[in-house]
Amino acid sequence: MARAFTPKVVTANDLLEGDVIYQTEDDRWSRELSEAELITDEAHAQVRLLDASRQANKIVGAYLADAVAGDNGPEPTHFREDFRRTGPSNYAHGKQETSTQPRA
Amino acid sequence: MYRYSEFDTAFLAERNAQFRAQVERRIDGSLTEDEFKPLRLMNGLYLQLHAYMLRVAIPYGTLSSAQMRQLALLAEKWDKGYGHFTTRQNIQYNWPKLNDVPDMLDALAEVGMHAIQTSGNTIRNVTADHFAGAAADEVADPRPYAELLRQWSTDHPEFQFMPRKFKIAITGSENDRAVIKAHDIGLQLVERDGVLGARVIVGGGLGRTPMIGKELSEFVAFDDLLAYLEATVSVWNQIGRRDNKYKARIKITVHEHGIDAIRAKVNERFLKVRPQFKGADMNLLEEIKGHFAPPTFREASVASFESAYTNDPVFRSWVDTNIAPHKNADHAIVTISIKKHGQTPGDATAEQMRVMADLAEEFAYDELRISHEQNVILPHVHKSDLPAIHAKLKEYELATANIGLISDIIACPGMDYCALATARSIPVAQEIATRFDDLKLEHDIGHLKIKISGCINACGHHHVGHIGILGLDRAGVENYQITLGGDATETAAVGDRTGPGFAYDEIVPAIERIVDTYLTQRDSAEETFLETYRRVGMAPFKAALYPEAQANAA
Numbered sequence: 001m002a003r004a005f006t007p008k009v010v011t012a013n014d015l016l017e018g019d020v021i022y023q024t025e026d027d028r029w030s031r032e033l034s035e036a037e038l039i040t041d042e043a044h045a046q047v048r049l050l051d052a053s054r055q056a057n058k059i060v061g062a063y064l065a066d067a068v069a070g071d072n073g074p075e076p077t078h079f080r081e082d083f084r085r086t087g088p089s090n091y092a093h094g095k096q097e098t099s100t101q102p103r104a
Numbered sequence: 105m106y107r108y109s110e111f112d113t114a115f116l117a118e119r120n121a122q123f124r125a126q127v128e129r130r131i132d133g134s135l136t137e138d139e140f141k142p143l144r145l146m147n148g149l150y151l152q153l154h155a156y157m158l159r160v161a162i163p164y165g166t167l168s169s170a171q172m173r174q175l176a177l178l179a180e181k182w183d184k185g186y187g188h189f190t191t192r193q194n195i196q197y198n199w200p201k202l203n204d205v206p207d208m209l210d211a212l213a214e215v216g217m218h219a220i221q222t223s224g225n226t227i228r229n230v231t232a233d234h235f236a237g238a239a240a241d242e243v244a245d246p247r248p249y250a251e252l253l254r255q256w257s258t259d260h261p262e263f264q265f266m267p268r269k270f271k272i273a274i275t276g277s278e279n280d281r282a283v284i285k286a287h288d289i290g291l292q293l294v295e296r297d298g299v300l301g302a303r304v305i306v307g308g309g310l311g312r313t314p315m316i317g318k319e320l321s322e323f324v325a326f327d328d329l330l331a332y333l334e335a336t337v338s339v340w341n342q343i344g345r346r347d348n349k350y351k352a353r354i355k356i357t358v359h360e361h362g363i364d365a366i367r368a369k370v371n372e373r374f375l376k377v378r379p380q381f382k383g384a385d386m387n388l389l390e391e392i393k394g395h396f397a398p399p400t401f402r403e404a405s406v407a408s409f410e411s412a413y414t415n416d417p418v419f420r421s422w423v424d425t426n427i428a429p430h431k432n433a434d435h436a437i438v439t440i441s442i443k444k445h446g447q448t449p450g451d452a453t454a455e456q457m458r459v460m461a462d463l464a465e466e467f468a469y470d471e472l473r474i475s476h477e478q479n480v481i482l483p484h485v486h487k488s489d490l491p492a493i494h495a496k497l498k499e500y501e502l503a504t505a506n507i508g509l510i511s512d513i514i515a516c517p518g519m520d521y522c523a524l525a526t527a528r529s530i531p532v533a534q535e536i537a538t539r540f541d542d543l544k545l546e547h548d549i550g551h552l553k554i555k556i557s558g559c560i561n562a563c564g565h566h567h568v569g570h571i572g573i574l575g576l577d578r579a580g581v582e583n584y585q586i587t588l589g590g591d592a593t594e595t596a597a598v599g600d601r602t603g604p605g606f607a608y609d610e611i612v613p614a615i616e617r618i619v620d621t622y623l624t625q626r627d628s629a630e631e632t633f634l635e636t637y638r639r640v641g642m643a644p645f646k647a648a649l650y651p652e653a654q655a656n657a658a
Contacts, residue, residue, distance in 0.1 A: 013151055013155075015130075015131070015202065016131070016201055016202050016203055017155070017201055017202075018151060018152075018154065018155035018156040018199075018200075018201070018202065019154065019155060020153070020154060056133065056136050056137060057131070057132070057133035060137050060151055061137065061151065077580075078580050079519075079577075079580070079581070079582060080519065080577075083153065083519055083520070083528075084153055084154070087154055088154065088198075088520035088521060088530075089520050089528060089530070089531050090448045090520055090530045090531065090534065091184075091448075093154075093184055093198075093199065094154045094155065094199075095154075
């Protein structure tokens with residue numbers, strides 16, 4: 001028996017800034033996990049990952065990350081993804097600074 | 105200080121121009137990431153958790169004030185105003201943008217610096233004793249030889265596609281401050297019958313399979329050393345395992361074949377390689393030595409130093425902790441702690457870098473060093489200048505008197521930055537330092553090295569920490585394993601695991617229990633943590649860490 005599919009988001013890094021970004025349902029890249037498209041169907045997840053991988057001139061290293069539905073959009077299930085959406089804990093740098101949308 | 109030749113300058117300019125064009129082709133879509141990645145890594149550019157990271161080599165940890173100022177400029181102009189000094193005497197910038205990196209590399213080239221071979225399966229930045237050229241206990245300054253190795257290994261055609269990365273460390277002293285036994289090759293300069301050469305250690309390394317290096321040769325004369333090293337790397341390049349990256353380092357090759365078999369192969373290869381070295385390397389070494397001629401040490405009274413030492417307790421505490429003996433009795437080696445309690449180990453702001461550069465220029469014959477322990481060193485300081493240096497350092501939060509103490513922690517960037525990490529290291533280091541500062545116990549505890557890695561690759565050298573901490577991901581939660589009794593010096597040893605790991609909020613209390621146990625067990629204030637551990641063994645520490653297990657066993 002294959003393991004049951006758990007919900008995912010498509011995430012990557014912005015090519016120029018390196019910042020963590022998430023694929024939205026309307027095909028944008030957002031800096032905020034809460035705006036990501038939460039994918040609950042495995043076949044759809046593969047299609048969305050392919051969509052992302054085609055944008056090699058905007059993004060780097062797209063992959064599917066586990067997430068769950070929260071009150072304000074997707075939430076991470078693992079602490080690594082929690083750090084990725086937040087930024088480092090020793091300085092208020094990265095996403096903890098005043099946000100600007102990525103260029104991708 | 106080594107000064108670039110026309111060849112060096114032209115080589116670097118060409119490499120930087122090539123990389124600029126490669127970045128342009130990546131951005132315009134002509135190169136895919138799969139094509140671009142090996143090219144950027146060759147030039148020290150990683151993609152980490154939140155951003156790109158540029159790793160700049162500081163060859164054998166030596167910097168001039170002009171180079172330090174340029175590092176400050178990079179931090180300010182293209183990063184977030186700081187840089188991170190690493191356990192390999194490199195500096196890392198955590199926030200560069202892809203299209204700025206070619207400008208950063210050009211700016212580095214202006215002061216004879218680069219990021220070449222700070223990544224990839226090549227011979228990496230050669231590290232050296234950070235007291236080189238100044239230490240009282242040194243046979244010879246190892247840096248001219250380290251520079252020769254840098255030139256030999258840079259773009260060496262035979263060594264660009266090796267089984268794995270390769271790290272060389274070199275020291276001129278019996279007291280090992282360069283951790284030579286935890287490197288692929290460790291070199292200790294020794295003199296025999298008036299001939300200078302090196303003892304060659306091979307197959308040390310930390311990471312997944314920690315190994316203490318073994319002696320490949322007790323003495324190789326300088327005339328033969330480069331040929332001997334080429335033979336050694338070449339033997340491994342041929343028989344090292346390429347089937348499994350976890351078994352590819354030379355430590356595994358040495359372990360699988362045995363040191364005697366490796367020595368026989370190296371000797372055989374050496375006979376073939378040796379005739380190719382016709383003495384040009386020795387001529388070059390002579391020339392390089394001229395670049396590292398010691399400064400003319402000034403002569404002056406040390407009365408002002410002695411008076412400050414007697415009258416100012418804060419200065420005295422700093423001198424007792426942060427100053428090491430210099431080969432010239434009126435001089436001293438100053439270690440500047442960039443680990444103020446609660447700060448990130450190894451981070452310096454652009455302003456702090458400039459202050460240290462200014463001090464080097466004014467008082468320290470224009471020289472600075474970066475240590476693998478993530479501090480900055482002024483290697484040559486006349487003692488009468490120490491009070492002025494200390495006063496200036498205080499103004500910029502650089503006067504912490506904690507070298508060799510519990511808050512002088514080595515920590516890798518961990519999951520706050522690193523894409524490979526399995527847990528955080530920096531906040532653990534910050535909290536341990538803050539906790540023991542609050543307890544005001546640091547100086548009473550004395551010499552104690554804590555080293556923290558955020559994954560099994562062990563950039564934080566946890567295996568050789570007196571107390572080592574390894575952060576892991578256990579079922580989706582950060583978990584920290586502790587080792588005790590590790591040693592990074594000439595008596596190198598890999599620490600022993602205490603037992604099950606501790607959760608993030610349990611790790612600092614666990615360290616406190618270990619330290620309490622040491623304070624109870626030591627036979628006098630002079631017995632260090634490591635000495636006590638070697639005398640009493642693991643049992644009392646285990647009892648303090650795992651009281652439930654003891655109760656169950658009773």
